[in-house]
Amino acid sequence: MTTPRPTLTVGMVGHAFMGNAHSQAWRTAPRFFDLPLAPVMQVLCGRDAARAAEAAQRLGWAESETDWRRLVERQDVDLVDICTPGDTHAEIAIAALEAGKHVLCEKPLANTVAEAEQMTAAAEVAATGGVRAMVGFTYRRVPAIALARRLVQEGRIGEVRHVRAQYLQDWIADSEAPLSWRLDKSRAGSGALGDIGAHIIDLTQHITGQQITEVSGQLETFVKERPVATEHSGLSGSAGTERGPVTVDDAAVFIARFTGGGLGVFEATRFATGRKNAIRIEVNGSAGSLAFDFEDMNVLHLYDASEPAETAGFRRILVTEPGHPYVAAWWPAGHGLGYEHGFTHQVVDLVRAIAEGEQPEPSFADGLQVQRVLAAVETSSDTRSWQAIERTETP
Ligand code: SOE
Numbered sequence: 001m002t003t004p005r006p007t008l009t010v011g012m013v014g015h016a017f018m019g020n021a022h023s024q025a026w027r028t029a030p031r032f033f034d035l036p037l038a039p040v041m042q043v044l045c046g047r048d049a050a051r052a053a054e055a056a057q058r059l060g061w062a063e064s065e066t067d068w069r070r071l072v073e074r075q076d077v078d079l080v081d082i083c084t085p086g087d088t089h090a091e092i093a094i095a096a097l098e099a100g101k102h103v104l105c106e107k108p109l110a111n112t113v114a115e116a117e118q119m120t121a122a123a124e125v126a127a128t129g130g131v132r133a134m135v136g137f138t139y140r141r142v143p144a145i146a147l148a149r150r151l152v153q154e155g156r157i158g159e160v161r162h163v164r165a166q167y168l169q170d171w172i173a174d175s176e177a178p179l180s181w182r183l184d185k186s187r188a189g190s191g192a193l194g195d196i197g198a199h200i201i202d203l204t205q206h207i208t209g210q211q212i213t214e215v216s217g218q219l220e221t222f223v224k225e226r227p228v229a230t231e232h233s234g235l236s237g238s239a240g241t242e243r244g245p246v247t248v249d250d251a252a253v254f255i256a257r258f259t260g261g262g263l264g265v266f267e268a269t270r271f272a273t274g275r276k277n278a279i280r281i282e283v284n285g286s287a288g289s290l291a292f293d294f295e296d297m298n299v300l301h302l303y304d305a306s307e308p309a310e311t312a313g314f315r316r317i318l319v320t321e322p323g324h325p326y327v328a329a330w331w332p333a334g335h336g337l338g339y340e341h342g343f344t345h346q347v348v349d350l351v352r353a354i355a356e357g358e359q360p361e362p363s364f365a366d367g368l369q370v371q372r373v374l375a376a377v378e379t380s381s382d383t384r385s386w387q388a389i390e391r392t393e394t395p
Contacts, residue, residue, distance in 0.1 A: 004038070005035070005036065005037060005038040006036075006037050006038070006355075007037065007038045007039075007040045007078075008037040008038065008039050008040065008078050008079055008102075008351060008354065009039075009040040009042045009076055009077055009078045009079070010026060010039055010040060010041055010042060010077070010078070010079045010080075010081055011042055011043045011044075011045065011065075011071040011072075011074065011077040011079070011080050011081070011101075012026075012041075012043070012044050012045065012061065012080075012081040012083060013045040013068045013071065013080065013081070013082050013083060013084055013088075013092055014045070014046070014082065014083035014084035014085075014106075015044055015045075015046050015051075015052065015055040015056075015059065015083070016083070016233055016234060017233070017234035017235070018083040018106050018136075019044070019055070019059070019083040020059065021138075021339075021340060021343045022081055022083050022104075022136075022343060022347075023041070023044075023059035023060060023061070024059075024340050024343060024344070025340070025343035025344040025346060025347040026039050026041050026060075026081075026347060027041065027059075027060050028340075028344045029344050029347040029348050029351065032329045032330065032344070033329050033344075033348045035348065035351050035352065035355075036351065036352060036355035036356075037351050037354065037355050039347065039351065040062075041059075041060050041061045041062065042061065042062050042063060042076065042077060043056075043061060043062065043063045043064065043065050043071055043074070043077065044056040044059065044061035044063070044064050044065070045064070045065040045066065045067070045068050045071045046064065046065075046066065047066060048066070049064070049066050052064040052065065052066060068088075068092055068095075069095065072092070072095045072096045072099050072101060073099060077101060078101060078102060079101055079102040079103070079104065079354075080092065080093075080096035080101045080102070080103050080104075081103075081104045082096075082103065082104065082105040082106055083106050084106070085181045085182075085187045085188060086108060086110060086111040086187070086188055086189045086194070087111055087186060087187045087188075087189070089105050089106070089109060089110050089111070089115070089119070090110050090111075090115035090116075090118055090119050092105075093105050093119050093122070093123075093133070093364075094118060094119060094122045097122045097123055097125070097126040097131060097133060098122065098126070100126070100129065100131055101131065102131055102132045102133065102350075102354055103123070103131075103132075103133040103134070104133075104134050104136060104346070104347075104350055105119075105133070105134070105135050105136060105364075105367070106135075106136045107135055107136050107137050107198050107199065107202070107367065107370075108135075108189065108194045108195075108198040108367065108370060108371060108374065109135045109364060109367030109368060109370070109371055110189070110367075110371060111188070111189025111190075111194075112189065112371070112375070113368070113371050113372055113375045116364070116367060116368040116371035116372075117368060119133075119364050119367075119368075120363075120364040120365050120367070120368045123363070123364040123365075124364075124365075127359065130357060132350070132353060132354050132358075132359065132360055133360075133363065133364045134346075134350050134353075134360040134361070134362065134363065134364075135362050135363070135364060135366065135367035136343075136346060137198075137199060137202040137203070137206075137362050137366075137367075137370075138342035138343050138345075138346050139199055139202075139203055139279060139294070139342055140202065140203065140206050140342075140361075140362065141325075141326065141341075141342040141345035141346055141349065142294070142297055142337075142341070142342050143298070143319045143320075143324045143325045143326050143327050143337065144292055144297060144298065144299060144300040144317075144319040145203060145206070145207065145292065146324075146325035146326070147300050147317070147319050147324055147325060148207045148281075148283070148290045148292060148300055149206055149207045149209070150325070151290060151302065152207055152208060152209060152283065152285075152290070153209060155287070156287065156288055156302070156304070157283060157284075157285030157286075157287055157288035157289060157290060158285040158286035158287030158288065158305075159260065159261075159262075159285055159286040159287075160208050160210065160258065160260050160262040160283055160284075160285050161262050161263070161284050161285060161286060162262060162263055162264075162265075162282070162283070162284040163204045163208060163256075163258065163262055163263070163264040163265070163281075163282075163283050164264075164265050164280075164281070164282040164283075164284075165200040165203065165204050165264065165265070165266050165267070165279075165280070165281045165282075166200070166266075166267040166268075166272075166278065166279070166280045166281075167192075167196040167197060167199055167200045167267070167268045167269075167278070167279050168267070168269060168272035168275035168277075168278040168279075168280070169192075169196060169269070169270045169272060169275060169276060169277055169278075170270065170271060170272050170273045170274060170275055170276065171235040171236070171270060171276075172223070172226075172250065172270045172271070173270070173271045173272075173273045175222075175223045175226070176226070176227060176239070177226065177236075177237075178226055178227045178228065178229035178230075178232060178237045178238065178239035179226045179227065179228050179229055179232075179239075179244050179246065180229055180232040180235075180237055181232075182195055182235075182248075183226065183246045183247070183248055184247055184248070185247040185248050186247070188248055189248075190248050190249060190374060190378065191219075191221070191246075191248030191249040191250055191251075191252075191270070192248075192249055192250060192251050192252050192268045192269050192270045193219060193248075193249050193252035193268055193374055193377060193378065194374050195268075196268045196270075197252050197266065197268030197374065197377070198370050198374060199279065200266055200268060200279065200281065201266070201370050201373050201374070202362060202366070202370050203279070203281060204264060204266075204281060204283075205369075205370075206362075207281065207283060207290070208258060208260065208262070208283060210258040210259040210260045210262070211258065211259050211369060211389070211391060212256045212257070212258060212264065212373050212389055213256075213257050213258065213259055213388065213389055213391075214256065214257050214376070214386055214387060214388045214389060215254045215255065215256045215257075215373060215376050215377050215380055215386070215387055215389065216254060216255050216256075216380050216385070216386045216387070217252060217253060217254025217255070217266075217377040217380045217381050218252070218253055218254070218380075218381050219249035219251070219252050219377070219378065219381040220249060220250060220251050220252075221246055221248070221249055221250050222250045222251070222271055223246060223250065224245065224246055225243050225244060225245050225246060226239075226243065226244065226246055227239030227240065227241070227242070227243055227244075228240060228242040228243060228244045250269065250270055250271055251267075251268065251269035251270065251271055252266075252267075252268045252269070252377060252381075253266065253267050253268075253269075254266050254377045254380065256373075275295075276295070277294060277295065277339075278293060278294060278295050279292070279293070279294035280292070280293045280294075286305075287304075287305050287306065288302065288303050288304045288305045288306075289301075289302070289303040289314070290302055290303075291303075291314065297337070297338070297339075298318060298319055298320055298336040298337060299316055299317065299318060299319065300317045300319050301314040301315065301316055301317070302314065302315045302317055303315070318333070318334065320333045320334050320335060320336055320337075321333050326341070326345050326348075349361075369389075372389050372390055373389055376388070376389050
């Protein structure tokens, strides 16, 4: 008879695309990884009672709720998982932290630097009582990305000279694609910049172990008004005849300097016609290079400059060996992982950090630093000037 594991009871707010991905992670993590706490999918919260009840049943939650404040105050909830648009992240996270609940908050952390600062301050106070907070930059937990960070830390590419990062989507390249909350500044805070640019800012800082110190960028909104959605979920929806304004950027491009002296070139767009979810990162160092494309996410390319010229070349590493990060819990070599596995790995690392009394990464302070870069790019675009980023000492 095995001793039952202590439980970690979870309440999730929001049940659209991210709520689905997080639910998959809470269901799957304890079945593939040996976790020190047993997650309990207790309550899903959504604004519409019938839709929340249907989602709870379909996604594996014991109950549903329509008021996130009631969820946060429940004595039986240990962790609040925030899967809502950015305009609600701060109020929900701060209330949960002040109620002594651990928090997992979707990215970007907030819609403004001020909100992110308030959230980080609340997380730092809560941490003194052993309450943990994490922001959901899941692509860090793609095995090939985790391997890239490991190789940079080992010095395999030497000094970082160039960082080249693109996040390319095309789900609104059609000018008649309907408005969704992601195109409304009051809900999303920004457009491609915060939604997908945040990912490549976090990823490049994570891989290099360096922070972006200053940026110069430009934002553009190609399509200024669209049909109002009658029904919208994830990245698609149906439209009526009413039209409304797009109040966020469709694309962001910026250059950057890193703490180690390297130069960065960034592109985040929802108008890269034909590119569906292409996260492309290349890091060039004094001793070699690394290259990754999420559309081939189980592969990392490594160029080792110490190889003799006659045999040198980018080596295609299939990141599916049991010795690669996270892979041993899944399938034999060569079988590969997908988009959803980053969310499962996120739950694994969060649960382990909570059980061990450690600060999970990325912390809210890491999320605040990304928020500062986002704000600096917006200011740079508005003023056509270089903008410095205040250093964030992440714990
Ligand atoms: C839309 O761009 C989106 O759903 C992002 O919001 C997610 O963070 C990304 O993982 C997939 O695309």
